[in-house]
Amino acid sequence: MKVAVIGGGAAGFFSAIHVKENHPNASVTIFEKTKKVLSKVKVSGGGRCNVTNGTESISELHKAYPRGGKKLKKIFQEFGTVDTINWFESRNVPLYVQEDNRVFPESDNSESIVNCLFKEIRKLNISLETGYCISKIKNLDGRLKLYFKEENKIPEVFEKVIIATGGSPKEEGLKWLKNLGHEIEKPVPSLFTFNNPKTPIIKLMGLVAENTQVSIQGTKLKAKGPLLITHWGFSGPAVLKTSSFGARILSDKNYLFNIQINWINETNYEKVTGLMHQLVKTHPKKTLRNLKAFKLPERLWNFIVEKSELTLEKKLHELGNKGIHKLVEVLCNDIYQIKGKTTFKEEFVTCGGISLNSINLNTMESKEIKNLYFAGEIMDIDAITGGYNFQAAWSTGYIAGKLKN
Ligand SMILES: Cc1cc2nc3c(=O)[nH]c(=O)nc-3n(C[C@H](O)[C@H](O)[C@H](O)COP(=O)(O)OP(=O)(O)OC[C@H]3O[C@@H](n4cnc5c(N)ncnc54)[C@H](O)[C@@H]3O)c2cc1C
Numbered sequence: 001m002k003v004a005v006i007g008g009g010a011a012g013f014f015s016a017i018h019v020k021e022n023h024p025n026a027s028v029t030i031f032e033k034t035k036k037v038l039s040k041v042k043v044s045g046g047g048r049c050n051v052t053n054g055t056e057s058i059s060e061l062h063k064a065y066p067r068g069g070k071k072l073k074k075i076f077q078e079f080g081t082v083d084t085i086n087w088f089e090s091r092n093v094p095l096y097v098q099e100d101n102r103v104f105p106e107s108d109n110s111e112s113i114v115n116c117l118f119k120e121i122r123k124l125n126i127s128l129e130t131g132y133c134i135s136k137i138k139n140l141d142g143r144l145k146l147y148f149k150e151e152n153k154i155p156e157v158f159e160k161v162i163i164a165t166g167g168s169p170k171e172e173g174l175k176w177l178k179n180l181g182h183e184i185e186k187p188v189p190s191l192f193t194f195n196n197p198k199t200p201i202i203k204l205m206g207l208v209a210e211n212t213q214v215s216i217q218g219t220k221l222k223a224k225g226p227l228l229i230t231h232w233g234f235s236g237p238a239v240l241k242t243s244s245f246g247a248r249i250l251s252d253k254n255y256l257f258n259i260q261i262n263w264i265n266e267t268n269y270e271k272v273t274g275l276m277h278q279l280v281k282t283h284p285k286k287t288l289r290n291l292k293a294f295k296l297p298e299r300l301w302n303f304i305v306e307k308s309e310l311t312l313e314k315k316l317h318e319l320g321n322k323g324i325h326k327l328v329e330v331l332c333n334d335i336y337q338i339k340g341k342t343t344f345k346e347e348f349v350t351c352g353g354i355s356l357n358s359i360n361l362n363t364m365e366s367k368e369i370k371n372l373y374f375a376g377e378i379m380d381i382d383a384i385t386g387g388y389n390f391q392a393a394w395s396t397g398y399i400a401g402k403l404k405n
Pocket residue numbers: 006007008009010011012031032033034036037038039040041043044045046049050051052132133134135164165166167345346347348349375376377378386387388389390391393
């Protein structure tokens with residue numbers, strides 16, 4: 001049996017390896033359009049490769065995927081995060097789980113993952129052809145003819161083909177698959193940071209507020225977690241998570257929207273107001289400067305006081321209801337205009353791609369074309385940061401590699 005895997009990324013390598021393990025007599029070739037393979041694995045996680053996430057519970061895991069979601073449950077049952085960890089560790093790549101549940105190789109170097117995948121394809125005698133871009137597939141009654149962009153490469157016929165070409169930032173890049181009858185979900189970027197380089201808060205660049213809630217005004221989008229102030233706007237887990245869940249909505253808004261920051265992740269205004277009154281009662285002579293409330297970094301607290309049109313030397317008993325109200329408003333509902341986005345250097349993915357309606361998720365086979373399979377980010381599956389995107393590549397690659405009809 002002749003099998004082609006299109007794409008030399010994480011999903012391509014992992015599916016090719018599993019094809020060969022499940023079908024040892026198959027002749028397997030990976031075609032990669034560039035001269036380099038596994039390039040995203042190499043740069044991932046800032047060169048450390050956040051290979052998966054430590055979340056074992058499948059009912060928790062699927063919640064990290066705004067696209068895919070519940071449909072991924074069965075896929076993770078077959079090959080989940082624990083399987084990924086076991087797979088690499090049994091091949092002499094020890095991993096460790098960080099405090100935030102992200103999983104990295106003990107070497108803290110993505111080369112460990114790259115080398116492991118290379119070693120496997122060599123051991124299994126999988127061919128690798130780089131510099132070949134597949135431009136068209138023709139269905140010949142169940143067998144599949146691949147056409148190459150490169151004029152010197154003559155078309156080749158395969159019994160089975162796995163497409164693992166990754167996220168396509170433009171819909172145009174998916175035309176060759178749309179032409180085969182597949183439904184396409186319009187691709188838009190996911191995992192980005194929010195821009196407003198002109199807002200005065202930028203002077204706090206580098207500062208992290210650990211326990212915030214970020215919402216997008218006029219939508220139901222919100223996320224909790226640390227927020228980082230950068231020299232161009234806002235980043236950090238709460239922002240990235242909002243960008244992931246809101247990828248499509250924010251694209252429709254052309255990345256012009258307002259965010260509401262709750263600096264203390266407490267939406268019960270009455271409770272916060274009550275707390276402030278309590279503080280006034282117990283420390284009436286304390287100045288706002290000396291009030292160590294809500295565990296906020298000092299520079300941020302000072303900024304919030306200023307934004308509430310209060311002075312740091314004001315004593316608590318001088319605040320009055322009006323002062324308390326202003327302070328609570330900025331603490332719990334601080335609004336910023338966002339004008340544009342910036343790619344998050346550590347990790348970005350594409351929302352959209354081949355619609356899951358066009359794929360049998362038990363086998364990853366196309367519902368349109370027999371013997372054609374999908375794996376990885378080419379599909380309408382993506383997640384927040386934390387190793388979940390690679391996990392989707394490993395899991396779908398594992399299933400596609402069975403080549404079941
Ligand atoms: C900077 C960065 C850092 C990241 N860090 C992390 C991380 O730490 N943890 C995590 O979970 N996720 C991370 N991600 C996301 C993760 O890298 C991707 O989700 C994952 O690599 C997808 O794997 P894939 O094999 O589906 O696609 P890709 O890795 O994109 O591979 C697809 C391959 O197919 C090739 N190709 C495309 N079209 C054709 C064609 N027509 N013919 C032949 N070849 C073709 C491409 O050149 C490419 O090499 C990161 C992403 C980026 C950009």
